[in-house]
Amino acid sequence: MDRIPTPLGPGAAKVLLLGGGELGKEVAIEAQRLGLEVVVVDRYDWAPAMHVAHRRYVVNMLDAGAVEAIVERENPVAVIPEIEAVNTEALERLEEKGYHIVPNARAVKTAMNRIELRRWAAEELGLPTTRYAFAETPEEAYEACEKVGYPCLIKPEMSSSGHGHVKVTEPSRWAVEKAYMESISHARGASRRVIVEEYVELETEYTVLAYRWLDGDKVRTDTMEPVEHWRYGEYHYIESWQPSTRPRDLLQRAREIALRVAEALGGVGVFGVELLQTRDGRLLFSEVAPRPHDTGLVTLASQDISEFQAHIRAAVGLPVPRPRILTPAASIAVYTDLEDEWYPVLSGAYQALIEQGIELRWFGKPRTYPGRRMAVVLARAETVEEAREKVRQAAKKLKIIPRNA
Numbered sequence: 001m002d003r004i005p006t007p008l009g010p011g012a013a014k015v016l017l018l019g020g021g022e023l024g025k026e027v028a029i030e031a032q033r034l035g036l037e038v039v040v041v042d043r044y045d046w047a048p049a050m051h052v053a054h055r056r057y058v059v060n061m062l063d064a065g066a067v068e069a070i071v072e073r074e075n076p077v078a079v080i081p082e083i084e085a086v087n088t089e090a091l092e093r094l095e096e097k098g099y100h101i102v103p104n105a106r107a108v109k110t111a112m113n114r115i116e117l118r119r120w121a122a123e124e125l126g127l128p129t130t131r132y133a134f135a136e137t138p139e140e141a142y143e144a145c146e147k148v149g150y151p152c153l154i155k156p157e158m159s160s161s162g163h164g165h166v167k168v169t170e171p172s173r174w175a176v177e178k179a180y181m182e183s184i185s186h187a188r189g190a191s192r193r194v195i196v197e198e199y200v201e202l203e204t205e206y207t208v209l210a211y212r213w214l215d216g217d218k219v220r221t222d223t224m225e226p227v228e229h230w231r232y233g234e235y236h237y238i239e240s241w242q243p244s245t246r247p248r249d250l251l252q253r254a255r256e257i258a259l260r261v262a263e264a265l266g267g268v269g270v271f272g273v274e275l276l277q278t279r280d281g282r283l284l285f286s287e288v289a290p291r292p293h294d295t296g297l298v299t300l301a302s303q304d305i306s307e308f309q310a311h312i313r314a315a316v317g318l319p320v321p322r323p324r325i326l327t328p329a330a331s332i333a334v335y336t337d338l339e340d341e342w343y344p345v346l347s348g349a350y351q352a353l354i355e356q357g358i359e360l361r362w363f364g365k366p367r368t369y370p371g372r373r374m375a376v377v378l379a380r381a382e383t384v385e386e387a388r389e390k391v392r393q394a395a396k397k398l399k400i401i402p403r404n405a
C-alpha cells in the first residue's frame, strides 16, 4: 500500500477486527493514527477496541453466517482475527473469495488447536517441545499420562487463557480420569480430545514476537527482541519485560525457533511465539498466537514500533523495518476479583502515574468477572530491573472498585 485514502470517504481503506479486546484496542489506535477506517466486531457491546472504532458490530463470532455477512458488507482490505474463538470455516471461505485474512485462515486454524499445533510443530517442523500424548477418552487419558510421566498437565484441544488445564500429580487411574473430565468440561466446543503434556519446572518464559511484512514483492520474516515474562503461579500473564538479560546465545536460539514458526505459518503480521525455558536447561516451543501477544504490551513502552503498530502496518501492506528497543521497560497486568460489576472504577491512577516513566492503559471493559484483566501498567527505566521495580510499585497503587464504592 502506497496511498492511504481518507477514512469514511470514497474508497476508504478499512480494517476489520474480529475481537475487540485490549490488544485489539491498541491495534485499532495504531490503525486510527494511520488514517485507516476501523471496524470492530465482538460478542458484547463496547468491548475496548469499539471505543476507538468508526463502526462496531455485536455478534457471536463462532457464527459463520454472521461473520461472513459483516465482512462482505464492509469489504475491508484486511480482516484481523484478534481472539481464538472465531469461526475458522468462515475465514477459509472468505479467503477463497479473495478477502485478506491476517495472517491467513490456515494459520489461525492451526494455532487455535493444541493437537494440530503440536503435531505440526513437533512432528513436521521438528521443534523441541514438552513430551506429549493425545487422548479422547478417560481410558486413553490414563494411558497418555502413563506414557508422558508424572506430574503432567491435561489441556483441552481448544481453550484459551489456561482454561481446562489440569495438573495430575498422582499416578492413579482414578485421579487421571477425574482430571480428564475436569479438563474437557472447560473446552471450547464439544471436543473430548486433550493433549497430555509433561509438566516442566520453569526457569523462565519468553514470547518472541516474529513478524512478516511485504518488502517489495517478497515477504520478509524477522523477530523482535525477545520479551521475558513470569506468571507467579497463575495461569495468565502478570509481568513482562524487555530486553531480556538472559544469555545472548539462548535468546538467539529462541529467535530462530520463532522465525521458523512464522515462516512456516506464512502470511503477514505479528506472531507471538511462546517458549518455555526449563530448569533442566531446555528451550521448548509451547504455542503460537498468530497476532499480537498480551505479554507484548510492554513493546508499547520499549520499542519504536510496538507489536500493535507492526501488526497493522504488515496487515495493510506497509513496511515494518526492524523495530528498535529505545529503552528497557516492564509491564504488569491488573486483574479484578470483582464479581459482575457494571462500569467499575479504576482507583489510584493519580498515585500510580506520579513517578516519572509510568504509563497506564485502562481498557474500559464495561463489566467485571473474577480474573478479568482490566488494565496494564508500563514503566520505562535505565535497566529492566529498575523498570520491573517501578512498575510493581505503580501497580500496587491501583485498585478496581465498584462504581458506587
Ligand SMILES: Nc1ncnc2c1ncn2[C@@H]1O[C@H](COP(=O)(O)OP(=O)(O)OP(=O)(O)O)[C@@H](O)[C@H]1O
Residues within 6 Å of the ligand: 130, 153, 159, 160, 161, 162, 163, 197, 198, 199, 200, 201, 202, 205, 231, 235, 236, 237, 274, 286, 287
Ligand atoms: N507443560 C507445562 N509445564 C509447566 N508449565 C506449563 C506447561 N504448559 C503450560 N505451562 C504454563 O501455563 C501457561 C499457559 O499455558 P498455555 O500457553 O499452553 O495456555 P493458554 O491457555 O494458551 O494460555 P495463554 O492464552 O495465556 O497463552 C504457560 O505460559 C506456562 O506458564
Ligand SMILES: [Mg+2]
Residues within 6 Å of the ligand: 274, 287
Ligand atoms: Mg499460551
